[in-house]
Amino acid sequence: MSEFRFELIAQKGALRRGRYHTPHGSFETPCFAPVGTRAALKGLTPEQVRATGSELILANAYHLFLRPGQELIARRGGLHEFMGWDGPILTDSGGYQIFSLAHLSKVDDDGVTFQSIINGSTKRLTPETTLELQRDLGPDIAMVLDECPPGDADPKIVRRAEDRTRAWARRARDLHDSWGGAGRGQAVFGIVQGGTDPDLRAACADALVSMEFDGYAIGGLSVGETKDQMAVALDAAAHQLPADRPRYLMGVGTPDDFRIGARAGVDLFDCVTPTRHGRNNQAFTREGRMKLRNLKYAEDDRPLDLECTCYTCRTFSRAYLRHLAIAGEMLAGTLLSIHNIHYFQDIMTELREEASS
Amino acid sequence: MSEFRFELIAQKGALRRGRYHTPHGSFETPCFAPVGTRAALKGLTPEQVRATGSELILANAYHLFLRPGQELIARRGGLHEFMGWDGPILTDSGGYQIFSLAHLSKVDDDGVTFQSIINGSTKRLTPETTLELQRDLGPDIAMVLDECPPGDADPKIVRRAEDRTRAWARRARDLHDSWGGAGRGQAVFGIVQGGTDPDLRAACADALVSMEFDGYAIGGLSVGETKDQMAVALDAAAHQLPADRPRYLMGVGTPDDFRIGARAGVDLFDCVTPTRHGRNNQAFTREGRMKLRNLKYAEDDRPLDLECTCYTCRTFSRAYLRHLAIAGEMLAGTLLSIHNIHYFQDIMTELREEASS
Numbered sequence: 158m159s160e161f162r163f164e165l166i167a168q169k170g171a172l173r174r175g176r177y178h179t180p181h182g183s184f185e186t187p188c189f190a191p192v193g194t195r196a197a198l199k200g201l202t203p204e205q206v207r208a209t210g211s212e213l214i215l216a217n218a219y220h221l222f223l224r225p226g227q228e229l230i231a232r233r234g235g236l237h238e239f240m241g242w243d244g245p246i247l248t249d250s251g252g253y254q255i256f257s258l259a260h261l262s263k264v265d266d267d268g269v270t271f272q273s274i275i276n277g278s279t280k281r282l283t284p285e286t287t288l289e290l291q292r293d294l295g296p297d298i299a300m301v302l303d304e305c306p307p308g309d310a311d312p313k314i315v316r317r318a319e320d321r322t323r324a325w326a327r328r329a330r331d332l333h334d335s336w337g338g339a340g341r342g343q344a345v346f347g348i349v350q351g352g353t354d355p356d357l358r359a360a361c362a363d364a365l366v367s368m369e370f371d372g373y374a375i376g377g378l379s380v381g382e383t384k385d386q387m388a389v390a391l392d393a394a395a396h397q398l399p400a401d402r403p404r405y406l407m408g409v410g411t412p413d414d415f416r417i418g419a420r421a422g423v424d425l426f427d428c429v430t431p432t433r434h435g436r437n438n439q440a441f442t443r444e445g446r447m448k449l450r451n452l453k454y455a456e457d458d459r460p461l462d463l464e465c466t467c468y469t470c471r472t473f474s475r476a477y478l479r480h481l482a483i484a485g486e487m488l489a490g491t492l493l494s495i496h497n498i499h500y501f502q503d504i505m506t507e508l509r510e511e512a513s514s
Numbered sequence: 515m516s517e518f519r520f521e522l523i524a525q526k527g528a529l530r531r532g533r534y535h536t537p538h539g540s541f542e543t544p545c546f547a548p549v550g551t552r553a554a555l556k557g558l559t560p561e562q563v564r565a566t567g568s569e570l571i572l573a574n575a576y577h578l579f580l581r582p583g584q585e586l587i588a589r590r591g592g593l594h595e596f597m598g599w600d601g602p603i604l605t606d607s608g609g610y611q612i613f614s615l616a617h618l619s620k621v622d623d624d625g626v627t628f629q630s631i632i633n634g635s636t637k638r639l640t641p642e643t644t645l646e647l648q649r650d651l652g653p654d655i656a657m658v659l660d661e662c663p664p665g666d667a668d669p670k671i672v673r674r675a676e677d678r679t680r681a682w683a684r685r686a687r688d689l690h691d692s693w694g695g696a697g698r699g700q701a702v703f704g705i706v707q708g709g710t711d712p713d714l715r716a717a718c719a720d721a722l723v724s725m726e727f728d729g730y731a732i733g734g735l736s737v738g739e740t741k742d743q744m745a746v747a748l749d750a751a752a753h754q755l756p757a758d759r760p761r762y763l764m765g766v767g768t769p770d771d772f773r774i775g776a777r778a779g780v781d782l783f784d785c786v787t788p789t790r791h792g793r794n795n796q797a798f799t800r801e802g803r804m805k806l807r808n809l810k811y812a813e814d815d816r817p818l819d820l821e822c823t824c825y826t827c828r829t830f831s832r833a834y835l836r837h838l839a840i841a842g843e844m845l846a847g848t849l850l851s852i853h854n855i856h857y858f859q860d861i862m863t864e865l866r867e868e869a870s871s
Contacts, residue, residue: 196837200557200844204825225837229813233833241829456586468561472598476590477553480582486554487844 159339161297161371163403163424167513171395171422174512177372177403179245179297180342181237184212186403186424187508189415189501190247191431195220196230196240199432200491201498203241208468209495210502212244215427218291218300219251223273223280227293235295246296247427250287252348253376253408256305264304266321284325285332292336292343298372301329303348305377308386315352322350322376323364330368344371346405352377353386355393362397373398374405375423387414391421398422412441412504419508431497436490438482441500447475449493454479467499468492516696518654518728520760520781524870528752528779531869534729534760536602536654537699538594541569543760543781544865546772546858547604548788552577553587553597556789557848558855560598565825566852567859569601572784575648575656576608580630580637584650592652603653604784607644609705610733610765613662621661623678641682642689649693649700655729658686660705662734665743672709679707679733680721687725701728703762709734710743712750719754730755731762732780744771748778755779769798769861776865788854793847795839798857804832806850811836824856825849 160180167174175186190213191198191206198206198214206214216236221227233239236246255262255271262271268283282290284302291299302325304318326347333345347370351357365373375394378387391406398404405425406418415426431441440447442462447454460470461478469478469492481489517537524531532543547570548555548563555563555571563571573593578584590596593603612619612628619628625640639647641659648656659682661675683704690702704727708714722730732751735744748763755761762782763775772783788798797804799819804811817827818835826835826849838846 195841195843196834197841197843197845200848202562202825202845202848203829205559224841225812229833229837232813233815233831239831239834239837241834455582456589458590468559472560474590474596476586477596477598480552480586480596481554484552484554484581486552487557487847488554488559490844491557491559491848 159344159371160342161339161344163372163401165400169512169514170420172420172508172512173422173424174509175403175424177245177424179344181243181245181297182212184245185505185509187415187419187505188213188425189505190215190425190427191498192217192427192429193240194429195224196236199436199494200487201432201494205468205491205495206242206498207244209498210506211498213247213425214242214244215247215249216240216294216296217251217254218248218287218294219254221294222251222282222290223275227290231293231295235293237295245298247298248291248294248296248300249407250291250300250302251282252303253305255282264321266324268302269304284328288329288332288345296343298344298346300346300374301326301348303350303376305350306352308352308377310352312352312354315354316357319351319357319361322348323361326365326368326370330370339371346370346372346374348374348376348407349390349394349398350377351390351393353389355389358390358393359397362393366397366399370402372403372405372425374407376407378406378409384417387417391418391423395422412501415501415504416508431501432494435494435497438489438493440493441497449475449479449482449489451479461496462500465496465500465503467496469496516701516728517699518696518701520729520758522757526869526871527777529777529865529869530779530781531866532760532781534602534781536701538600538602538654539569541602542862542866544772544776544862545570545782546862547572547782547784548855549574549784549786550597551786552581553593556793556851557844558789558851562825562848562852563599563855564601566855567863568855570604570782571599571601572604572606573597573651573653574608574611575605575644575651576611578605578651579608579639579647580632584647588650588652594652602655604655605648605651605653605657606764607648607657607659608639609660610662612639621678623681625659626661641685645686645689645702653700655701655703657703657731658683658705660707660733662707663709665709665734667709669709669711672711673714676708676714676718679705680718683722683725683727687727696728703727703729703731705731705733705764706747706751706755707734708747708750710746712746715747715750716754719750723754723756727759729760729762729782731764733764735763735766741774744774748775748780752779769858772858772861773865788858789851792851792854795846795850797850798854806832806836806839806846808836818853819857822853822857822860824853826853
């Protein structure tokens with residue numbers, strides 16, 4: 158009996174409000190998952206992440222595979238225990254990372270061989286070992302290995318990648334079933350590829366749906382596509398993916414994208430933008446993006462965002478945050494990341510309320 | 515009527531337990547003040563600093579003079595408001611910083627001229643402008659400007675520096691009195707210099723005591739002196755400084771020094787060690803210093819310190835902290851700093867209990 162369940166709470170058009178149940182508690186959808194690449198949200202404690210309103214976090218199986226290794230984390234009792242996060246965790250399989258460093262990787266029908274970014278050693282992942290890796294890491298949700306061609310790739314390459322993604326998904330699904338499926342305490346999501354070709358996207362979605370994954374991701378975006386190209390992928394998702402499973406738009410990214418995605422029926426988002434921009438002294442606010450090093454904030458006593466209730470906005474002025482940014486204090490990155498994640502969670506709250514209205 | 519008062523709670527030999535009252539609340543002594551050099555504890559929020567048991571924090575007038583400047587902070591309502599710390603704050607005058615960068619500074623009887631470490635511009639501080647600077651920054655406790663010769667300086671240089679320190683203290687005291695003294699909401703502490711010459715230390719202490727400062731610091735240490743040399747300074751303090759005012763051993767530094775200092779009658783300590791060592795992946799523990807990058811911690815599931823109750827020790831294993839250190843995650847510095855400060859506060863608690871026993 159699976160502990161995983163997508164509960165639909167409200168719907169308005171394609172926009173859905175729901176709740177996804179996992180063995181480590183549930184998260185409300187639309188959901189934004191901040192990214193703790195190497196089993197740590199950069200500069201934030203789990204306590205601080207929780208206080209932003211985040212319920213689900215993401216870690217990256219690829220990075221943890223390289224260091225400290227899946228065995229070490231498995232011996233610690235898995236990711237939750239290791240990193241001190243007792244809520245739901247999703248791990249990305251690493252496909253995107255491997256292929257975004259394409260000059261270091263070599264793909265064949267069986268899997269992908271690549272060089273470690275840490276020490277240059279040769280590593281290999283297949284659809285099966287990727288799933289074994291995530292079984293050892295122990296997140297609530299694992300992702301299958303997919304092939305992500307560049308956004309501007311030749312249609313032939315996109316078609317071949319989609320073929321492979323589909324074949325790899327089948328192998329991952331079979332292995333996962335042989336372990337007892339989600340009943341073993343870990344859901345597995347398939348990833349729809351197919352570039353910007355609507356027919357290819359639809360065919361890939363159909364094929365994956367027939368494999369009955371616990372959820373479905375829309376992959377291959379945020380690699381240089383336009384808004385129109387994103388619309389193609391979203392359209393396929395909305396019409397092809399089953400209503401009773403969560404839909405996850407991987408690695409996308411900005412407040413506008415969240416609204417477009419959620420209104421097209423996406424339930425789940427993740428992105429490094431709030432923490433990466435935070436460390437670069439940028440804040441997302443209701444007034445737009447704010448570069449805190451700008452002189453105009455030097456004597457600005459207002460909080461970053463006038464409506465925000467995060468710790469940063471409750472406690473500090475733009476003037477103080479600018480001082481930290483100019484002085485190169487690492488606290489700037491922490492405080493701006495806290496705000497940015499909280500702000501993204503506020504957008505999710507608004508989208509959930511819109512679905513219920 | 516002054517809002518500042520040193521309340522003696524217990525004494526055992528020279529070891530004192532007390533409480534110092536300020537307009538922003540009181541702190542128990544012996545007290546360890548973590549250092550927020552540029553109006554920020556590196557990588558820690560005020561909330562996290564508070565949770566380590568810290569009651570008093572230190573900021574550095576010299577650094578804030580250079581950036582963002584005293585006027586900007588004064589217009590924000592002062593340091594407490596600016597940095598979101600509502601407890602007591604002490605600012606160091608900057609003497610130590612100016613003189614530890616001696617190749618960039620030129621001292622005369624009236625003050626000191628130095629180059630900004632930020633942009634090389636020429637700056638000047640005198641006993642009077644140092645106090646005006648701190649009046650603008652608005653800490654609860656301000657320090658006079660002193661001259662700190664190197665630990666190995668020629669006796670003549672030490673004597674001249676002591677002369678100057680004494681003359682500067684007089685000028686600072688007079689200016690402070692002309693403002694209404696501590697009744698204006700800011701205490702001012704004198705600084706005993708005199709190197710390792712017991713007579714010079716005693717004479718400096720006597721002279722300062724006759725000026726009736728709100729508290730007395732023992733300066734010029736932690737610049738290369740031996741334990742014997744520290745004993746000279748501490749001995750002068752214990753015998754010359756009045757019992758009804760707090761005694762502050764500046765910039766010192768390790769658990770052993772705290773015990774030696776407190777048992778010689780010191781009430782107040784500050785040092786960057788817990789945060790600096792934390793950022794360098796080192797922990798202070800009851801088992802001694804721990805270098806977290808060491809391979810032997812890779813699979814160590816114990817907390818840093820088996821008896822510690824800090825957030826880091828309650829939540830994370832040595833294995834996880836080592837992973838963060840090896841991966842270069844900024845969270846390592848934050849979590850180790852939290853532990854180190856908490857550990858130093860535990861030592862203060864033990865010393866207070868010893869005084870009461």
